[in-house]
Amino acid sequence: MRASDRAYAALRDDIIEWRLLPGTVLAEVEQSERLGVSRTPLREALSRLTAEGLTTAAGGRGVVVTDISLEDIDELFELRETLECKAAALAAERGDAALFLQIQKELLEAPDLISGADPARHDYYVLVGRLDEAIDAAISNSYLAQAMRSLRVHLVRVRRLAADDAARLTAAAAEHAAIAEAIAARNPRLAEAATTVHLHRSLSHVKATHTPH
Template sequence: MSHDRAATVQRGNYASAGDFAYAALRREIMEGRLTRGQRLREQELSSMLQVSRTPIREALSRLQAEGLLETLPRTGLAVADLDDAAVVELYETRVALEGTAANLAAHYANPRDISLLRALLVDEEAAPNDAPTLQLLNRAFHDALYAAAHNRFLLKSVAALHDAVTLLGPTTLADPARREQARAEHRRIVDAIERRDPVVAEAESRAHVRNAFPLRKAMRGR
């Protein structure tokens, strides 16, 4: 992690050095610059973020409590990885939650929600073939889908899910064929929501998640 990258999270925006360190390290994990299995050393992180080891230790403890870090034998603290069973469970959960979100959105999405989803489809079409950009746009689309469901309990359920998805590694949208397939799937989901067709919206959303799973397994080398 470079000083320039760390600087994108501004120290002055946080009440304490611990909060700053937590936000900076969490962003590095979320954006894939700290990768699964990578060891984290307090002294190195302290030097990179230019804070003492005490706030670094506090930040690492918080990230570990969230499941983003784990303690490995003979290695120490590292960015968490997911085993095969956990990946299967994660995708099963995504299928269920995203299907539910699309179903509810078809019932409750308002014109503003649908306009945002449509705008994101346009952004996806115009986006460069740059994996980080595509990942951010994809996250924005799915966040908008969940928001369009207008269900506070569903929104609470997806926070940990998003963190776990990040631990899977590079986005499947880096694959050109999957990228085009996903864009078409997104369009069909939004079309069904706009038609107020919850059955089709849910089916398309579930299929969207399932279709990414074989590529994810291949990318992990399983």
């Protein structure tokens, strides 16, 4: 693995997991020493992060970790609704029904995963990730898929702000199952509606449990 990839992955993780807080200046020498790589690959990592919007170039003063305000969350979900509703509708038109039926079945059993031993709910998030990937593949539109992927980076960051209690996760699993069901039923409008419902519930939950730092 390239040094620039390691630096990118490490910084990205630190930002997403809120170990590097918004406003933190990422000085090149400092970070390159911390991560054990030279300045050259580190700069490439910072370039990629800036292109994704996780950091912002602060002219002459290095790059700083981008902030996410409450307005940002609203904007983020506005775009997310636009993209994911369209994606769900397209998936319903073009997707493989059997695959989504299978994912729906697993999602209906998700409460077992959530109440399980793992406090990080790793298996649950993997399952949700599989739904995302299935939709990405079904739409067969690389530009749309790319736009959604770049959004998800920011969304994972926001998710870390909310208290992911078991009750909310169980409800979210049911909402995801409804989306998968609608896609499997090849009903674009229903898939779109189910996505809208899910995203609004998610947004409400995030805003309700949002703990200002």
